[in-house]
Amino acid sequence: MTEIPEHLLRRSAEARARATGAPAAGEGEAPAAAQPDDDDGVTIPRSLLEASQQPGGAPAVAGMAPAGGPAAAGGGVATALPPLMAGPAGNTHRLLTVVKSGSIQDVKASPGDKVHVWPHLLAAEFTAALFITAFTLVFSLFINAPLLELANHNETPNPSKAPWYFLGLQELLTMFDPMIAGVTIPGVALILLAFAPYVDKNPSLRPEDRKFAISVQTIHLMFWAVLVIIGSFFRGQGFNFTYPWDTGLHGIFHL
Amino acid sequence: MANTLESPDTKPKLPQRLQNAQQQAADWMQDSQFWTSIFRPGSIFRKGYTDSPRNRSYVIMNSVLYHLHPVKVKRHAVKVSYTLCLGGLSFFLFILLTITGIFLMFFYRPTDTAAWADIESLHTQVAFGLLVRNMHRWAAHLMVITVFLHMARVFYHGAYKAPREFNWVVGVMLLQLTLLLAFTGYLLPWDQLALWAVTVGTNMMGFTPVFGEQVRFVLLGGQQIGAETLLRWYVLHVLMLPFVIVIFMAIHFWRVRKDGGISGPL
DSSP: OOOOOHHHHHHHHHHHHHHHOSOGGGGGGHHHHOOOOOOOSSSOOHHHHHHHHSSOSHHHHHHHOGGGGGGGGGGGGGGGSOOTTOOTTSOOOOOOOOOOTTTSSOOOSOOOOEEEIIIIIHHHHHHHHHHHHHHHHHHHHHSOOOOOSBOOTTOOOSSOOOOGGGHHHHHHHHHSOHIIIIIIHHHHHHHHHHTHHHHOOOOOOOGGGOHHHHHHHHHHHHHHHHHHHHHHHSBOGGGOBOOHHHHOSTTTOOO | OGGGSOOTTSOOOHHHHHHHHHHHHHHHHHHSHHHHHHSOTTOTTSTTOOOOHHHHHHHHHTSGGGGTOOSEEEGGGGOHHHHTTHHHHHHHHHHHHHHHHHHHHTTOOOSTTTHHHHHHHHHHHSTTHHHHHHHHHHHHHHHHHHHHHHHHHHHHTTTTSTTOHHHHHHHHHHHHHHHHHHHHHHHTTOBHHHHHHHHHHHHHHTTSTTTHHHHHHHHHTSSSOSHHHHHHHHHIIIIIHHHHHHHHHHHHHHHHHHTTSSOOOO
16 A cells, blocks of 8 residues: 555545545544454454445455555545445445455465576576687687698508597407497497486486496596597507607697 | 856757667667567567566567577576586587588588588688688587587486486487587598598498498498598588487477476486
């Protein structure tokens, strides 16, 4: 309820007094007098029921907004101009029923902690897109993509390396039989990776409950990362082991 | 001093008048049928857009973004420290690669006699040719890294667990498709690096039992890498694999929403 100036309240009370024929002085006390304490939480409070049945809306209005204090009398402002379709006592509203909150309203138990995609998510995505574009652009301004001599079937470069993301496989081929290094190990790794959700039955998301899964995956990822790093930087002429700080990266590492 | 005071009938100064004219033009544009037909109600480009919860919802609901994003997401889902934006970055790098790749296609012929020279002249004859090729190359390497890191992130959050099992499988497919796209693109410059990297890579493929040799033969268009290989890998790289990966991405993004948004918090 908004604050209503004193003189307007007084004027509305006088206007209502003229309309109802009751003394204006009684209006100010009505809100305080009608504090309902018969609300048992199940049935409609008796005071409200009675108020809705008797003419003169003022007690009903006060009953509906007991916390309104003096401003509750603002309900009388509407009667400053007696309306055409007014009831016998000049009241324009009648309280039909009072419905307890929760009885027919569908209040969701947990609305959840959600935020709008615009702007919260879109702004972050847009920033990320700008950032990655800027990074790629600046990187490309300074570092050129390699273009060696024209392809020549008769001249095998030494060493010959696969693209870096396959160097783990190439590295495995130096250690094991092709059937194991090229087929069994990557095949099993890939199938296990794809079927991880069906193998890992542990429903918990908490890291402390998933020590085994996290350990296995970390070892798995590190396995490939270490192989790729060795294949990229530690394999020189003839794919023999070398240290990059001895031979330099020239000729042994390409992107 | 008195004559410097503004009198009410003084005309506005030029910058003010320019600003007014600009405002009038903008109002006229935003009121036009043309403008309102493009930007549906709730668009931030509509006249009188105000920041309210209702309009925030409309921004998504009344735009094509509704195909990708819901109106609201869980609060933790927008935390960059949770996702590191890796999935989104992978997708954005794919778009960047598509744009730069289309540019490169204008200047490239996938034949063993023309390919290398086309790249060479792209470097020297075409405006921004070298820059765009650099961006395509580095974005490709970057995408392999972001897709890999995205996979790791999802694993460590346990996000592959029910109900997201199948989306994880789709994601592993996407990882492989990304590697295949990168690998097929590797051959196209037709230089020594491309030829021998792909030779090593496809030799490994030949070890696959039962059908390894056959697959290798079909992919190379012969026993060893040649002009047919270049054409096949070009078509794979610019058409077939992008087509397949877009379908898988559509399913992947759709399932993210259908499975209840991203997982977590931990």
